[in-house]
Amino acid sequence: MNTPPAIAATSVARPPLKSLDDALAQLLAHAAPLAGAQTVSTFDADGRVLAESVVSALQVPPEDNSSMDGYAVRSADVMQACAELRVSQRIAAGAAGVALEPGTVARIFTGAPIPAHADAVVMQEDCEILENKPGFVHIAAQPRLGQWIRRAGEDVMRGSMVLSKGERLTPAAIGLAASIGMNQLLVARKPRVALFSTGDELVMPGDVPPAEMRPGAIYNSNRFFLRAILLRMGCEVNDFGIVPDQREATLEALRSASASSDLILTSGGVSVGEEDHIKPAVQQLGSLDLWQIAIKPGKPFAYGKVGQAHFIGLPGNPVSSFVTFLVLVRPFLLKLQGATDVTPRPxxxxxxxxxxxxxxxxxxxxxxxxxxxxxxxxxxxxxxxxxxxxxxxxxxxxxxxxxxxxxxxxxxxxxxxxx
Structure with a gap:
C-alpha cells in the first residue's frame, strides 16, 4: 500500500522589527517642509519655526551704558578710596549726558549711557553724599577700569544673525527679536492636522456618567492628550471626533480630512480585526505601510498617504500612543515646519x-x-x-x-x- 508523502508544515516568517532610528529616518524622509510662510506679530510667535533668518540692523546695547545705579567716574580721579568729587550732572536711562569734566562724577542710573571720558561706574552703595559739602560725593571704593559698564554691541553686533532659519522660537528668542526692533517675524505655516478617534467602545467624557458606562466601554483619553500636544506644537487641529466602526463612515472621514489636512493622525484601528476599518480604508484611498518597531511601549505604527495628506496611525494603548507620538510624530511635525532641530537632547x-x-x-x-x-x-x-x-x-x-x-x-x- 502506498502511503502519501508527508506534507511539510509551512509558516510565514514575520519581518524583523524595525529599529526606532531606521523608522524615524524613513518617516522624516517623507516629511518635506510645507510650502508657504506667514508673517506674524512677534507677540504671537512663541513656538513657531522661523522661515527666514533674523539679522540685526543695529547693535545692542546701542552705546556703552551703566549696569548699576551709582556714579560714572574717571578712574584716574579716584586713584585711592576716600576721594571727594563734585557731582557735575545727572543721567537717567533714556537721557544723554555731556562729556565728564576732570575731577567730577556723574550721578547715573541703570541703562543710562556712559558720558564721554568716564571709564568706570562706582555703585551707589560704595558712595556717600556729603551733607557738609553740598554737591559732592564721597567715593569709598577704588574702581577698576570698565567696572559696571555694559559695552556697546556686547549683546548683538550690527549685521549679525541673531536667529537662524529653522529655529523654533522660545520666549527668550522672541525677546531677542524685539530687542533689535522686530515687531513681526516670518514663520512656517502651521501644519493642518486631522485627528481621528475610532472604535465603538469609545465614549466621550460627559456623554455618559461613570456609573452608567456599558460593559466594554472606555472613555476616550487619547483624543484629549493628542489634541493638547498638537496645539502646543503650533498645529491647526481639525478634530473629527469618534468615527464609527463602519467602512463607509471611515472612508468618508478620510476623504474629507485629506482634502483639507497636511496630516491625518489616528490612534488604534490599524490591526487586522474585522471591525478595524482604518487600514483597508487608507489602502483603498491611498497607500499604507505597517511597521513593527522595536520599542516598548509602542510597537505597532503605520505611515501612509491619503491623497496629498500624510497618514500616521498610532497604537491604541494610551502610553504607547503618547510615547510613539513623542519619538516619531513630534519630529515629523517639526520637519514639516522646516525645523532644523527635531530630536530631543537627552x-x-x-x-x-x-x-x-x-x-x-x-x-x-x-x-x-x-x-x-x-x-x-x-x-x-x-x-x-x-x-x-x-x-x-x-x-x-x-x-x-x-x-x-x-x-x-x-x-x-x-x-x-x-x-
Whole structure:
C-alpha cells in the first residue's frame, strides 16, 4: 500500500522589527517642509519655526551704558578710596549726558549711557553724599577700569544673525527679536492636522456618567492628550471626533480630512480585526505601510498617504500612543515646519532604581527626578497606565538588552523638552 508523502508544515516568517532610528529616518524622509510662510506679530510667535533668518540692523546695547545705579567716574580721579568729587550732572536711562569734566562724577542710573571720558561706574552703595559739602560725593571704593559698564554691541553686533532659519522660537528668542526692533517675524505655516478617534467602545467624557458606562466601554483619553500636544506644537487641529466602526463612515472621514489636512493622525484601528476599518480604508484611498518597531511601549505604527495628506496611525494603548507620538510624530511635525532641530537632547542622570528585566526592544521608562539629583521609576510600566506619564516628568531612553542597576548613568528626556 502506498502511503502519501508527508506534507511539510509551512509558516510565514514575520519581518524583523524595525529599529526606532531606521523608522524615524524613513518617516522624516517623507516629511518635506510645507510650502508657504506667514508673517506674524512677534507677540504671537512663541513656538513657531522661523522661515527666514533674523539679522540685526543695529547693535545692542546701542552705546556703552551703566549696569548699576551709582556714579560714572574717571578712574584716574579716584586713584585711592576716600576721594571727594563734585557731582557735575545727572543721567537717567533714556537721557544723554555731556562729556565728564576732570575731577567730577556723574550721578547715573541703570541703562543710562556712559558720558564721554568716564571709564568706570562706582555703585551707589560704595558712595556717600556729603551733607557738609553740598554737591559732592564721597567715593569709598577704588574702581577698576570698565567696572559696571555694559559695552556697546556686547549683546548683538550690527549685521549679525541673531536667529537662524529653522529655529523654533522660545520666549527668550522672541525677546531677542524685539530687542533689535522686530515687531513681526516670518514663520512656517502651521501644519493642518486631522485627528481621528475610532472604535465603538469609545465614549466621550460627559456623554455618559461613570456609573452608567456599558460593559466594554472606555472613555476616550487619547483624543484629549493628542489634541493638547498638537496645539502646543503650533498645529491647526481639525478634530473629527469618534468615527464609527463602519467602512463607509471611515472612508468618508478620510476623504474629507485629506482634502483639507497636511496630516491625518489616528490612534488604534490599524490591526487586522474585522471591525478595524482604518487600514483597508487608507489602502483603498491611498497607500499604507505597517511597521513593527522595536520599542516598548509602542510597537505597532503605520505611515501612509491619503491623497496629498500624510497618514500616521498610532497604537491604541494610551502610553504607547503618547510615547510613539513623542519619538516619531513630534519630529515629523517639526520637519514639516522646516525645523532644523527635531530630536530631543537627552540628559545624563543617575538611576535611583533597579531595572533587571532587560528587554529585546528599546524601552522608554517613565521616571521622575527626585530631590537627591537622581531618577525614581514608576512602579507600573504597563502601556495602559497613563498615570505613569502624569506622575513622571520624563522618560529614560534605555537601549535594547540593557538592564539598569541603581547608580547607573542613564539617558533622561524631560517632558519639558518634548511637550
Amino acid at each position: 540628559v545624563a542622570m543617575t538611576a535611583h532604581f533597579d531595572w533587571p528585566r532587560a528587554d529585546k526592544r528599546r524601552e522608554f521608562l517613565r521616571v521622575r527626578r527626585n530631590g537627591s539629583g537622581g531618577l525614581d521609576l514608576f512602579a507600573n510600566q504597563s502601556s495602559g497606565v497613563l498615570t505613569s506619564a502624569v506622575w513622571g516628568d520624563g522618560i529614560v531612553d534605555n537601549p535594547a538588552g540593557k538592564s539598569i542597576q541603581r547608580g547607573d548613568v542613564v539617558q533622561f528626556i524631560p517632558f519639558s523638552e518634548v511637550i
